[in-house]
Amino acid sequence: MWASEQLVLCADEQTGLRAVIAIDDTTLGPGLGGVRRAVYASDASAISECRRLAAGMTLKNAVAGLPYGGAKSVILDAGPVPDRDALMRRFGTFVARTGGAYVPGVDMGTTTGDLGAIRSAGVAVSCADEDPSPWTALGVAAAIVAAVEQLDRRDGIDGATVLVQGAGHVGDALARDLAARGARLLIADVDAGRAEALASAVGGGTVADSRALTTPCDVLAPCAIARVVSERTIDGLACRIVAGAANDTLATRADAERLARRGIAYVPDFVANAGGVVQIHASESGHDEARLRADVLAIGARVRGLLEEAARAGETALTIAERHAARILRAARADRQADGAGQAVA
Ligand SMILES: NC(=O)c1ccc[n+]([C@@H]2O[C@H](COP(=O)([O-])OP(=O)(O)OC[C@H]3O[C@@H](n4cnc5c(N)ncnc54)[C@H](O)[C@@H]3O)[C@@H](O)[C@H]2O)c1
Numbered sequence: 001m002w003a004s005e006q007l008v009l010c011a012d013e014q015t016g017l018r019a020v021i022a023i024d025d026t027t028l029g030p031g032l033g034g035v036r037r038a039v040y041a042s043d044a045s046a047i048s049e050c051r052r053l054a055a056g057m058t059l060k061n062a063v064a065g066l067p068y069g070g071a072k073s074v075i076l077d078a079g080p081v082p083d084r085d086a087l088m089r090r091f092g093t094f095v096a097r098t099g100g101a102y103v104p105g106v107d108m109g110t111t112t113g114d115l116g117a118i119r120s121a122g123v124a125v126s127c128a129d130e131d132p133s134p135w136t137a138l139g140v141a142a143a144i145v146a147a148v149e150q151l152d153r154r155d156g157i158d159g160a161t162v163l164v165q166g167a168g169h170v171g172d173a174l175a176r177d178l179a180a181r182g183a184r185l186l187i188a189d190v191d192a193g194r195a196e197a198l199a200s201a202v203g204g205g206t207v208a209d210s211r212a213l214t215t216p217c218d219v220l221a222p223c224a225i226a227r228v229v230s231e232r233t234i235d236g237l238a239c240r241i242v243a244g245a246a247n248d249t250l251a252t253r254a255d256a257e258r259l260a261r262r263g264i265a266y267v268p269d270f271v272a273n274a275g276g277v278v279q280i281h282a283s284e285s286g287h288d289e290a291r292l293r294a295d296v297l298a299i300g301a302r303v304r305g306l307l308e309e310a311a312r313a314g315e316t317a318l319t320i321a322e323r324h325a326a327r328i329l330r331a332a333r334a335d336r337q338a339d340g341a342g343q344a345v346a
Contacts, residue, residue: 004051004100005031010094011245015087016078020047021094024054024070025103027332030100031071032277033057033128034107035091039077049226052075052248057277060270062325063302066281073148073201074300077109079192085117092121100124106278107247108132108224130283132276135296137173139275140245142300143267144178147241150307151265158182163207163217163239165225167191167198170245170273174223175202188212192279208282214238222246222269230267234258243267243303256318268321 008021023031033054040046058070071217073095081087095102095118104118105126115128126132148157163179163186164171169303174197175185185204189195192206199206207215212226214236221244222228230251242249242264250256259266275296282292306317313320314339 002283004054005045006098010091010307012087015083015090017087017090017092017120018043018076018078019073019094020050020075020076022047022050023098023100024051024056025329026071027100027329027336028062028067028069028126029067030057030069030103031057031212032061032066032068032103032105033070033072033282034127034279035073035075035118036107037075037077037109037114039049040074043076044075046076046280050081052231053226054203056247056270058329059268059322059325060274061277062328063271064099064274064299066277068103068277068281071103072107073102073104075110084114088114088117089121092123092125092297095125097124105276106133106169111283120154120330122296126280128284130279130296132167132279133169134173135279135292136245136273136276137170137177138293139278139296139299140170140174140221140223140243140246140272141177141181142275142297143272143303144221144241144243145181146300146303147265147267147307149245150217150304151241156181158306159184161186161217162221163188163212163213163215164221164223165189165209165228165244166224167194171221172198174221174245175204179203186215186217188240204334218313219278222249227251228260229255232259234264237262239263239264241265241267242310243272245273247273248287250318251298253318256316260316265307266317267307268318271302271306271317271321272299287338290324332344 010019053060059226061068119125167189179202187199216238220239223245226248310317341345
């Protein structure tokens with residue numbers, strides 16, 4: 001049985017483009033989700049990752065209360081291409097064929113410039129004019145602070161150790177923010193130079209990427225690749241909280257239970273990392289910066305509420321957040337049916 005509403009495979013010999021677009025659910029609006037460019041072991045793994053990421057976007061946009069559905073795309077990185085702009089423009093023509101059901105944005109491996117090139121194919125995009133990463137980082141920081149405060153019954157995170165895996169757009173801004181709040185930072189990145197530069201900027205230390213998951217810390221903040229928390233890695237984790245920006249942090253849903261059994265609190269990725277989509281919505285809606293900031297910082301209150309409810313109910317925060325998203329989607333479908341619309345984005 002298909003789970004995604006629509007799955008598009010794109011190929012263009014001239015530009016070397018091979019890409020996947022997964023539109024997971026447009027109940028709440030057009031599917032908003034980034035374009036990831038990465039190396040994949042197989043076509044099947046690219047398709048699988050794209051669909052999982054798209055499903056995460058449905059949850060993210062629903063829980064954040066935004067009028068968007070969930071979608072995502074991946075461009076398969078098969079080495080240097082002769083003309084990156086041409087490849088992105090060609091990708092834009094495939095996005096155009098979705099008729100507005102998919103609105104692309106930046107993700108790992110793509111830039112605001114790439115989104116500008118995609119837009120030149122005549123499609124609506126997000127992120128072409130502003131990188132949302134600083135807002136994503138602000139929301140993740142709010143999530144981390146809320147989790148530490150809630151679990152330790154304290155104010156702030158002064159002296160807590162946070163290990164940031166991935167010193168990219170989000171990880172960099174996150175580490176700087178948390179350092180300014182008095183946290184001790186440890187930075188890991190496959191690009192050791194990048195990790196060192198950030199660690200020295202925030203007065204923190206570096207950790208070899210191979211030891212990122214097993215180094216003792218209060219908070220592990222995955223800000224790079226997907227599925228770092230799995231049955232294989234959970235026993236080795238040496239943190240008390242997992243809360244970061246990386247989409248699709250858990251290999252399977254059961255990993256949330258496994259973390260709970262180890263006494264490790266997990267903040268669902270799609271709750272913590274919604275700052276970027278909140279910024280995109282604010283920019284579309286003309287909200288001023290004060291309102292945007294308040295909406296992003298609301299992620300902290302959301303995380304606090306989730307962890308409190310999880311402790312009360314003896315459930316994981318993931319189960320509670322997913323149930324919340326499902327309720328929102330069910331209500332929107334019921335409303336639409338009552339209006340006689342019957343269709344999501346056409
Ligand atoms: N940018 C946003 O606004 C945003 C929003 C929501 C979620 N996210 C998610 O956050 C994560 C980071 O996004 P970004 O925009 O900062 O990406 P980025 O490409 O700017 O940075 C990623 C960093 O991770 C490093 N990295 C790659 N593989 C790694 C590995 N195996 N171990 C350690 N480091 C590794 C890279 O060298 C790079 O420094 C992604 O999973 C993305 O989907 C980003």
